[in-house]
Amino acid sequence: MNGNGSVNVSADRKSITICDLEADHDFVGAEYETTYGRTINIQAGPGRQCVSDSVFFGRIRSVMLCHGPDVNPEGGSFRWCDQPHATS
Numbered sequence: 001m002n003g004n005g006s007v008n009v010s011a012d013r014k015s016i017t018i019c020d021l022e023a024d025h026d027f028v029g030a031e032y033e034t035t036y037g038r039t040i041n042i043q044a045g046p047g048r049q050c051v052s053d054s055v056f057f058g059r060i061r062s063v064m065l066c067h068g069p070d071v072n073p074e075g076g077s078f079r080w081c082d083q084p085h086a087t088s
Contacts, residue, residue, distance in 0.1 A: 004028055004067035005044070009087045013059035017052040020045035029071030029079070034058040043071045062086050 005028030008017045020028040022045075029043040035058035044051040068079035 005065055007063055007065045009060050009063060013061075013087050015052060015054035016042070016060055016063065017050055018042060018044050018065070019050040020048055023047055026067055026069055027071045029066045030063055031066065031073060031081070031084075032063040033061045033084075035061050041071070041073060060087050 004020070004022050004026065006019045006021060007030050009032075010016070016030060016032060018028055018030040020026075025046045027043045027045040029041060031039060031041050033039050034055050038058075040053065040055075042051055042053045062084045064081050064084040066079045066081040071079045073079075
């Protein structure tokens with residue numbers, strides 16, 4: 001968790017919830033990797049809200065929480081990210 005958002009991974013590592021904690025114009029995003037090698041991105045915001053996602057195959061292996069005006073990792077986006085954290 002950073003000052004702009006929070007991330008919660010379920011105990012079975014099958015689902016994830018991210019929340020934007022600031023009432024501003026920035027987004028909060030989570031970039032997570034599964035045990036099947038897929039990298040998935042989800043985002044919440046702008047403004048206070050939460051978004052959930054889940055995986056059908058495998059489990060969530062690691063998560064990186066990001067925030068900024070654009071949390072999409074494609075196309076040279078403008079974002080700040082925490083270091084990836086393992087979920088095991």
